Amino acid sequence: MVKPNDNPAAVSLRFFTPCEVLRPYLTTIYRLTTIAPIADPVADLLHPEWANVRFVTGDPAIAAIGGEPRRTMPRAIMAGPSSRATYFACGTMRAWGVGLLPTGWQRFVATPADAYADRLINLVEVTALRPLARIAEAIGDDTDSEEVTLTRIEGQLLALLADAPREDPLVWRAHAALVDDSVASVAEWGARIGVSPRTLERISTRAFGFAPKLLLRRQRFLRSLARFMLNPQMQWTHTIDHRYCDQPQFVRDFARFMGMGAREYAALPHPILEAAARARMAHAGAAMQGLHAPVAPSRSA
Structure with missing residues (x-):
């Protein structure tokens, strides 16, 4: 059950426009910060969307797509393109996310998108997704300024783009x-x-x-x-x-x-x-x- 959190300032979300070279492939890069006891987490039911990769520090998130059992998420996760709602709950944490457009999927992921549709996947456990897990290196323990971290995330993505398949x-x-x-x-x-x-x-x-x-x-x-x-x-x-x-x-x-x-x-x-x-x-x-x-x-x- 999704429950309200008593702290109205428990959620902070900031979006960043990707650099010009990355803009055709990403929606936004974003940073989510939540403050809540793990026993009474911030929780929501997220609508269907394109794929996202997320990197979490602090309390791990709990999530599930559709009617799947809720489970603890890994620190680096791919949420594939979805056609069903995603339950998402978190305590006190910081997360960086990158939204992939279909053009971004075609450039950054070697496997067809329907193989990961309506799925939550550990980035480091799947060979085709492992290159995206390198973004975690840009984030580290997430103690640098947002601007510094953003620049490093974009640097990792630009490096991946240089070796990506040609545009379709x-x-x-x-x-x-x-x-x-x-x-x-x-x-x-x-x-x-x-x-x-x-x-x-x-x-x-x-x-x-x-x-x-x-x-x-x-x-x-x-x-x-x-x-x-x-x-x-x-x-x-x-x-x-x-x-x-x-x-x-x-x-x-x-x-x-x-x-x-x-x-x-x-x-x-x-x-x-x-x-x-x-x-x-x-x-x-x-x-x-x-x-x-x-x-x-x-x-x-």
Whole structure:
């Protein structure tokens, strides 16, 4: 059960825009600080999103995706692209995170994204993810200034990028079309980028982690949820995306992606997500990672 924490200042979250070279591959780099007794942790139910790598110092986090059992997380973790809610709880800790766009997955991870979809993985235990674990070296014991640590994290990522596979321009084009709410069907999505349904399916599972139909369904759901997170006093009927045929369709999607009803979710505290939605919106122009519009990669990438 997600419970409120008595300390209103228990959560601090800061987002950083990646350097220009990394911007086509990352949403943001961020630092989360929480202060709470481990017996009464800060807890939240995180919405579906793209992949993240996180590096924790202090109390270890407790997490689970969907209906999986909650477990203690390793210090360096990959949260794969998700289509289900993630329970996340922590005591007193500091964590650096890097949000990977589908273009970033294609450049930084050698394995197709669907192999890690809806999974939480120890970075050091999987060969294909182990290069990203080197970011931990840039963080150390997390006692340096945020600016110094940020520069070192970017340095590690730039080094990995130098040895990464070449750019696949279809991944960026597919993502740019996905975040365009005028694209309402798989057929329209494929036509927009000039590929067959079979090719779109291949791109989607390899770089995005899911089939095209589920990605479009997730996108309209996130647009609806983002409106609520920015204004929790708003009624659900006013947040529903225009791509929904009716309210029952939205209700079914809510249950599919969050594992509960909209009213039940609204009644829960959201100390991490509410802080993240406002800070991310102010910093990056999108309340959720899954709503970030991708930056076109350089032709020389």
